[in-house]
Amino acid sequence: MEDTKLEEKRNKMREKILGEPLTNAERKALVERCQRHRTKRQINLGRDGLTHNMLNDIHNHWKHAEAVRIKCMGVPTVDMKNVCSHLEDKTFGKIIHRHGGLLVLYRGRNYIPKKRPVIPLMLWKPHEPIYPRLIKTTIGGLSIEQTKEMRKRGLSVPALTKLAKNGYYGSLIPMVRDAFLTDELVRLDCQGLERSDYKKIGCKLRDLVPCVLVTFEKEQIVVWRGKNYKPVEDGYFLTDRESFDNPESDLVNGAEESESSDDDNNSQNF
Numbered sequence: 001m002e003d004t005k006l007e008e009k010r011n012k013m014r015e016k017i018l019g020e021p022l023t024n025a026e027r028k029a030l031v032e033r034c035q036r037h038r039t040k041r042q043i044n045l046g047r048d049g050l051t052h053n054m055l056n057d058i059h060n061h062w063k064h065a066e067a068v069r070i071k072c073m074g075v076p077t078v079d080m081k082n083v084c085s086h087l088e089d090k091t092f093g094k095i096i097h098r099h100g101g102l103l104v105l106y107r108g109r110n111y112i113p114k115k116r117p118v119i120p121l122m123l124w125k126p127h128e129p130i131y132p133r134l135i136k137t138t139i140g141g142l143s144i145e146q147t148k149e150m151r152k153r154g155l156s157v158p159a160l161t162k163l164a165k166n167g168y169y170g171s172l173i174p175m176v177r178d179a180f181l182t183d184e185l186v187r188l189d190c191q192g193l194e195r196s197d198y199k200k201i202g203c204k205l206r207d208l209v210p211c212v213l214v215t216f217e218k219e220q221i222v223v224w225r226g227k228n229y230k231p232v233e234d235g236y237f238l239t240d241r242e243s244f245d246n247p248e249s250d251l252v253n254g255a256e257e258s259e260s261s262d263d264d265n266n267s268q269n270f
Contacts, residue, residue, distance in 0.1 A: 014092040019109030022096065031097040034069040034104045041065065046166065047074040047197055050086050052122040058091050059116045062107040072101035073166040075197050078204045080170045101168040134203060140212045140226050151215045154185045154222030162189040169201065176209050177232060180225040185214070188221040195219075 022030070032038065041064075043057050061068040076083050084095050087105060097104035138147045160179050163169065172188075179186045190198035195216070202221045206213050209232070214222040 010092075017092050017108040017110050018094055018106075022106070027096050030067045030106060031104050033065070034067050034097075036069075039065075039069070042069045042071055045070055045072045045076060045083070047076070047194075048125075049076045049083070050090060052119065055090055056119045056121060058093070058105065059113075059119070062093075062111060062116070063113045066111075067096065067104050067106045070103040070105055072103065073168065075169070075200045075204075077101050077167075078169045078172055078201055079208060100170060134199060134206070134213055135215060139214060140224065147214075150185070150224060151217070151222065154187055154214045154224070155218060155220060157183070157185050157187050157222075159187050159189040159220075162191070163193060163198070163201070165192050172201075173205070173208050176205060176211070176223065180209070180211070180229060181231060184225050184229070186211075186223050186225075188223075189219075190221055191219045193219070 034041075041061060043054060043061065045054065058068060058070075070087070072080070072083055080098075080101070084098070084103070087103070088094060091105065093105045093107050095103050096106045138144055139150070142150065160175060161172075163172075176186050176188075188198075188201075190201070198219070198221055199216060202213050202216060202223070205211055205221070205223055209223070211223040212226045214224050216222075
């Protein structure tokens with residue numbers, strides 16, 4: 001009950017800070033100001049995701065500008081919907097533009113820099129939690145011999161793609177799902193990536209595709225679609241580019257333009 005009340009309070013506070021929705025013209029002007037040729041100001045969201053100190057950086061950027069450009073790279077980009085929702089939830093801002101891993105985060109009409117939340121700096125990196133073992137001795141109800149054979153076969157299939165270090169992986173889940181329509185095993189080449197990084201990617205694949213992890217040997221991720229595979233069509237993942245235009249704003253602007261043109265015509269007639 002307390003959690004629900006707290007969530008409602010946070011939502012009201014966020015709505016108050018955001019104020020009236022931006023018109024399409026205002027949104028486009030803010031996005032244009034955040035382009036690379038206009039400003040060098042940028043925050044990089046990397047392998048550790050949205051960190052404590054990054055929140056502080058966002059508010060520091062909002063002192064000088066209404067919106068900030070954020071470049072997302074590495075493991076978190078496998079699930080961009082999660083990245084976007086976390087950014088909006090933790091900062092109380094609103095994403096007004098997204099192209100691949102590049103975002104523009106707006107602070108809101110009623111944002112007051114002097115009333116920003118106080119975020120103490122983290123001067124150390126917390127220890128990573130100990131996760132349960134990802135690769136099991138046997139997988140998907142197979143025997144030990146069958147599992148060994150599948151691992152050997154998985155490492156010999158052609159790689160679906162090679163993952164670049166600090167790359168953008170937003171299209172990885174749909175790629176694996178499409179590959180599973182014709183192949184039961186998929187291999188991703190992770191040479192050059194940190195072992196912890198491709199283990200995290202494998203964990204996300206397991207949960208979001210969904211699929212069965214086969215092996216991480218030789219800097220590869222091998223996944224199996226499992227028995228009785230059924231394609232998932234949930235529309236969960238974001239497209240590489242989204243439209244944030246407000247159709248109501250266009251209607252209002254169009255009505256204003258038509259009224260002004262009518263007035264101009266009337267004045268000309270007189």
